[in-house]
Amino acid sequence: MPVLSFQLANVSFAIDLSVGHLVHFTVAEDGRVLSPLHRAPWVDDPDAVFEETTPPNVRRLSGDFFCAPFGRNDIEPGPTHGWPANSAWSHSGTDETEDRLTAVFTLDRKVMGATIEKRLSLRAGHPFLYQEHLLSGGEGAISVAHHVMVQMSAGGHLAVSPKAFACTPDEALEPEAARGRSILAYPAETRDLASFPLADGGAADLGRYPPGERHEDFVTLAEAASEDPHMTLGWSVASRNAENDRVLVLKNAAQLPVTMLWISNCGRDYAPWSGSHAGVLGIEDARASGAGHADSIRPNLLTERGIPTAYTLSEGQSISVRQAIGTCSIHESEGDVNGLAIGSGEITLRFATGRERSLTFDDGFLAGR
Structure with missing residues (x-):
C-alpha cells in the first residue's frame, strides 16, 4: 500500500494514500518518542480475515481520517464514513522550509460534486x-468529521472542553448479542459526564x-454555548496511564460543534475485530449526527437545539x-487535566493540582488565520 x-x-x-488515513504521528521529546495514535492490528497482518462487506476504512483502520459524510452513507451510494476515508488520495506536492512543512493531497473521487484537498502541516518546535480539509464546489448538504483513534x-x-450534554443514539452499536455488546443505555442523555446511564441501571464516568x-459504545458530546462568542476553542485531552503521555485533540467548536466518543474495548466478536480490539478511544470531532448522512441534513436531535450537523456545498x-493533534509526556505531580487555554x-x-504547563502552538490556526 502507498504510505508516504x-x-x-x-x-x-x-x-496511507489508499484511504487517506494517518498511519502514525510521532513527537520526540526528552529522549522518548511519543506515538499516540492507534493502528488496528489486522492492517499489517497478511493473514487477517474479513467479512465480505468490510469497508476499506475498517480494513486499513489507522490513526485519524476525514469523514464526508460521517457514519452511515445513506444519500449517495458509498461506504460508511464516505469516500475520503475509503478511497485513494494523490500527493499534490510538498512545501517545505527550514521551519515549516505542508504536504498537500487531493481525493481522487468527488463527494457530491465537491473536490476535497487535505493539507497536513508541521512546524518546527x-x-x-495541523490538519486542514478544503471542500470546493459541489451541491447539497454534507456532514463532516475527524476520526482520531487513541x-x-x-x-x-x-x-474535555465544557459540554452542554452527552447522549447516545436510539440503538447500540452492536444490538445483536451474537455479534457484540454495549454497556451504555440507548437512548440516554445527561448533562453530567461523570454519571452517564448504563443499560443495567448504574452509571459510568x-x-x-x-x-x-x-x-x-458510542456517545455524542455537544459543546456548551459560550457567553463569549470569540471563545470557540473545543478540546479533548486523553492522558494515558501505561504510555505516560497526553494526547491533545483541538478544534474550532463553531466548525465542529460535537465530539463523538467511540469506545472500542473487545466489544465486537466478528472478523476482523474478533473480540480482541482492545483499549481504543475514538475522539471524533464532527459537524454531524451520529445517525448518518440523511439524519444530518434533516431536523434532528442536535439541530433542534441549535447545533448544526452539516455544511452546504455550492x-x-x-x-x-x-483540526490539530498534539502530544506531550506526563510530568510528575501534574495530576488530571481540568482545563485548557489558548494564548499567544x-x-x-x-x-487539578493547580499546576500549569504550556506547549508551543499556532494560536491563529483554528481561527483560519
Missing part, C-alpha cells in the same frame, strides 16, 4: 500536526477509560475544516 512519510525536526507523520492499553483519563469491560465556494503562540494545560 514526512518529518520536520522532531515531529513526523505518515499517511510545535508538538502538533490507543489506551491500560486506560487513562479524558478531559465518561472521563475514565475504559468505563467497563468487553464493550463497544459551486464557486470552499469550506475549510481545521501557546496552549496551556491546567491541572
Whole structure:
C-alpha cells in the first residue's frame, strides 16, 4: 500500500494514500518518542480475515481520517464514513522550509460534486500536526468529521472542553448479542459526564477509560454555548496511564460543534475485530449526527437545539475544516487535566493540582488565520 512519510525536526507523520488515513504521528521529546495514535492490528497482518462487506476504512483502520459524510452513507451510494476515508488520495506536492512543512493531497473521487484537498502541516518546535480539509464546489448538504483513534492499553483519563450534554443514539452499536455488546443505555442523555446511564441501571464516568469491560459504545458530546462568542476553542485531552503521555485533540467548536466518543474495548466478536480490539478511544470531532448522512441534513436531535450537523456545498465556494493533534509526556505531580487555554503562540494545560504547563502552538490556526 502507498504510505508516504514526512518529518520536520522532531515531529513526523505518515499517511496511507489508499484511504487517506494517518498511519502514525510521532513527537520526540526528552529522549522518548511519543506515538499516540492507534493502528488496528489486522492492517499489517497478511493473514487477517474479513467479512465480505468490510469497508476499506475498517480494513486499513489507522490513526485519524476525514469523514464526508460521517457514519452511515445513506444519500449517495458509498461506504460508511464516505469516500475520503475509503478511497485513494494523490500527493499534490510538498512545501517545505527550514521551519515549516505542508504536504498537500487531493481525493481522487468527488463527494457530491465537491473536490476535497487535505493539507497536513508541521512546524518546527510545535508538538502538533495541523490538519486542514478544503471542500470546493459541489451541491447539497454534507456532514463532516475527524476520526482520531487513541490507543489506551491500560486506560487513562479524558478531559474535555465544557459540554452542554452527552447522549447516545436510539440503538447500540452492536444490538445483536451474537455479534457484540454495549454497556451504555440507548437512548440516554445527561448533562453530567461523570454519571452517564448504563443499560443495567448504574452509571459510568465518561472521563475514565475504559468505563467497563468487553464493550463497544458510542456517545455524542455537544459543546456548551459560550457567553463569549470569540471563545470557540473545543478540546479533548486523553492522558494515558501505561504510555505516560497526553494526547491533545483541538478544534474550532463553531466548525465542529460535537465530539463523538467511540469506545472500542473487545466489544465486537466478528472478523476482523474478533473480540480482541482492545483499549481504543475514538475522539471524533464532527459537524454531524451520529445517525448518518440523511439524519444530518434533516431536523434532528442536535439541530433542534441549535447545533448544526452539516455544511452546504455550492459551486464557486470552499469550506475549510481545521483540526490539530498534539502530544506531550506526563510530568510528575501534574495530576488530571481540568482545563485548557489558548494564548499567544501557546496552549496551556491546567491541572487539578493547580499546576500549569504550556506547549508551543499556532494560536491563529483554528481561527483560519
